[in-house]
Amino acid sequence: MPRFTLEIIDRIDTQPLIQWARKQPLTPELFNDKYTKRLEQWHGLGVELLNYGKSWNIFHAPPIEEVPLLRDLRDRYYPAANSCLLYYYPVGVGIGSHIDKPVFHHEVVIINIIDSQPNLFGEKDSIKFKFRSNTHLLNDGDVIRFDALMEHGLPPVKVPRYSLSFRIIAEPKK
Ligand SMILES: O=C(O)CCC(=O)C(=O)O
Numbered sequence: 001m002p003r004f005t006l007e008i009i010d011r012i013d014t015q016p017l018i019q020w021a022r023k024q025p026l027t028p029e030l031f032n033d034k035y036t037k038r039l040e041q042w043h044g045l046g047v048e049l050l051n052y053g054k055s056w057n058i059f060h061a062p063p064i065e066e067v068p069l070l071r072d073l074r075d076r077y078y079p080a081a082n083s084c085l086l087y088y089y090p091v092g093v094g095i096g097s098h099i100d101k102p103v104f105h106h107e108v109v110i111i112n113i114i115d116s117q118p119n120l121f122g123e124k125d126s127i128k129f130k131f132r133s134n135t136h137l138l139n140d141g142d143v144i145r146f147d148a149l150m151e152h153g154l155p156p157v158k159v160p161r162y163s164l165s166f167r168i169i170a171e172p173k174k
């Protein structure tokens, strides 16, 4: 992948994903012993960040293959990914600009899922996603690929949103 880019690589129907996501038991995310207000659920390898993100624990979550929806998306957009992270962002929650921790491979694929009612024309509100000095508008179902070693972030969302991130996590040699 050429670096320094954010590409929207596809737009998919999110209805099956929303139905699935709403039924998942999600856990409040902790960072530096504080709740981020995002809720999360891992499949495949998961990461618990410690010590302000300076170190981490890698753990085994239920396999991606257990959920055919997730397996199919991984096979389609990021076959090498060994980690899938579902986040829920309630209204008013975002994440400040950051770069991802080195435990993750720099290439990430994220599916943007807006859980709001479409308008009369079947359209849902978009959300803002910051990447480097640009703000991109992301629509429901947009599949993006970007270099997570470049600054990125999400202003507080105005509509409930899920995201599904596929990544490669380097497991330490035993
Ligand atoms: O949810 C997203 O779209 C991006 C989240 C993110 O950048 C992260 O958790 O590192």
Ligand SMILES: [Fe+2]
Residues within 6 Å of the ligand: 098, 099, 100, 148, 152
């Ligand atoms: Fe990130």
